[in-house]
Amino acid sequence: MTAILTVKELSVRLRDPADPARWTVPVDRVSLTLHRGRTTVVVGETGAGKSLLLTSLIGLLPPGAEVAGSARLMLDPSPVELTRLSGQAWRRIRGRRIGLLSQQAAFSPVRTIGAQLSEVHPIVHLTALAEDCGLSPALLQRHPSELSGGQLRRAALVAALLHDPVVLLADEPTAGIGAAEVGPVLERLHAPRRARVTEAPGTEARGTLVVTHDLAVAEGIADDLVVMRRGRIVEAGPAERVLTAPEHPYTRRLLAARREVTP
Template identity: 40%
Template sequence: MLAIEGLQIRYGSRLIVDGVDLQVRAGETFGLVGESGSGKSLTARAAVGLLPRGISATGSITVGGTQLVGAREKVLRGLRGNRVGLLMQDPFAMLNPLRTAGQHIAESLPRARRPEAAARLAEVGIDDPSVLQRYPFQLSGGMRQRIALAAALARDPELLIADEPTTALDATVQDEIMRLLARIQRERGMSVLLITHDLRVAFALCDRLAVMYAGRIVETGPARAVSADPGHPYTAGLLRAVPSIERTVERLAGIPGSVPSASDVRESCAFVSRCEQARQECAEARPPLREVDADRRSACLFPVELQPYTTRDAGRPRSFGPTLLRVTGLRKDYRQVRAVREVSLEVAEGESVGVVGESGSGKTTVARCVLGLVTPSGGRIDLGTGLRHRVVQCVFQDPYTSLNPARSIGATLAEAARQGAPDGRMTPQELLELVGLPPAYTRRRPAGLSGGERQRVAIARALAVRPALLVCDEPVASLDVSVQAHILELLRRVNRELGTSMLFITHDLAVVRQVTDRLIVMLNGQVVESGPTDQVLDSPEHPYTRRLLASSEISVER
């Protein structure tokens, strides 16, 4: 259905994608996985002729035999929507805020078939026809993604390209969208190219997959075979970084370093600078994709020595100090909506407490009340005796919006440090070393850092005043699995070695297992279950907690 051969993508003279070959067969779901910066999304955009201005592609891309590289815009427009549908990560950015759900679906249908909009809505699991009259801002994230999917499928494409379609969704909604995609693909016999950095999603949804790194394919094969026995050290490293929902691991192991530019690794193995088993031969020539088994290929000269997934139970009882934060009967109303209902929780000195739940559960509202960003409608929030509000610091999901783009990292950290006590004040260089970044980064600005590096800077800024309590609101939700492992290990070290208490807000149960001592589960603004993290996740008592766990254990029928 889709054949890509010798694809190169350039931004001016800079090479971004270098010699990609892949094929998506008729009726299969094919995954393209890798870290941010690997070139996978640009590869997908090249497949529908939607590369950003200034970026060009050479090589061959055919869809059903039609050549797209160098094709006229008229040919590409006739292809998009008709033979190829496109589903992106953020449905809100795909949908016109001035058009209703029904208008989005209808405009994608041929004029004579526009009355089918309600039936198309039902196909994506929405049986309420009144949704057709609603605007995007009136819908939840999962509902918006379903509308975007219905619009993408309206002209019955033979190939659907789905670029990170579940990344921004809660576990239960992610599970629903994945099952929906699998069902529709199976019923239609449609081909799907799934772009994702989430290996669990790729292994659950895909028949075959390719692992992409620094603009090239380093491994291909059946999804289940790659999951069980990775043929490239990079794939094994990604697998090892996936947090376990079943047990606490002693050390979260991310891959050291970052993805290099494709231009810088043309004459060597792209992974050589980050590989634990690298040898001299790896730096001397570019290894080809060689056959390692039936329908499997790997661009590694040697057998993989890394174990794909190793864990060791580290769940030892810990002792904590007196209560640092006490929330009693917290309520928050927004007009006629009660977002938080009689929530009570405690965080002791040195303790890490997790708060989990879906979007709309009230967990972020609780965090904002604790931070003083939102005024509660009722209840009490008490900090430990003698503590001032400045000892509570926060780390949000998107570090870029919380860092001043015009200021250097050094200036940002110096300003933060001045807010703390003079005794023992750390320099910007010391703060960067604390979070595992080079001291030279003080001269950089946020735009010059990767997402994971910016999040480390955000954590360094929060630690500059030596806070007693760190409130983390989805701090790793948008990060690649390897970067996520580094950030989680850093936060765990901050908690256990520096004694900083944490209130950790997340929807990811595998993440909360790794970094918290106690767990609070919220639904519809109230606490429905709480207790030691291991106990709640191993023996959940509330049906909602059990549903969250079932959704996190990704498995769909293919």
């Protein structure tokens, strides 16, 4: 396996809004490796630091945040240290080398999906990518308000993949969508990664990093699984091993709770 993103001892400090003299550490010495052609899922309860971890990897931390440790994007010929990038340097990385599927789709309500996305790529390329992501060409001609939650999430996935990034970050990809649409969204989130793996020799496979509170997401698409609690990683490893033979008590509690609510 080839690493595309290596995170070592990454910490994020934020000032407490109620007491500016006090700092909180919502991400505390996190280390993980994302490999080409694999999907890593970070799971944990609300407040575990998952989304802030993702935010730190795409340079969108709130003003005043302090970052320590390392996050290296393993580009050829020279790796890029993400924690040291300036605003201008981030513009060359964000959306191009690292794509983001956020919880809220940032589409203008007054223009069609296709009109907004075709500003980045010709419509022919856009149509092919949309079909790969499960979005029919007809849906590109609709306004955001005319799409279901799952269709909007797939449109946002198209937007995240327009520049063919080597890393895709996904924040709670199934949040706010109907139960019937969860499966198709997860399938499409995974499918572009598989397509990259099966392309011509020499084509770089994409790595996908997903954060979620929902263990069903991990069970559906994870190759590797990371469990976070209170800003720290408590367990990590191949998804099959973590899901079937968890070692940490917190992981076992999460899985037990999942079994209790699963019909």
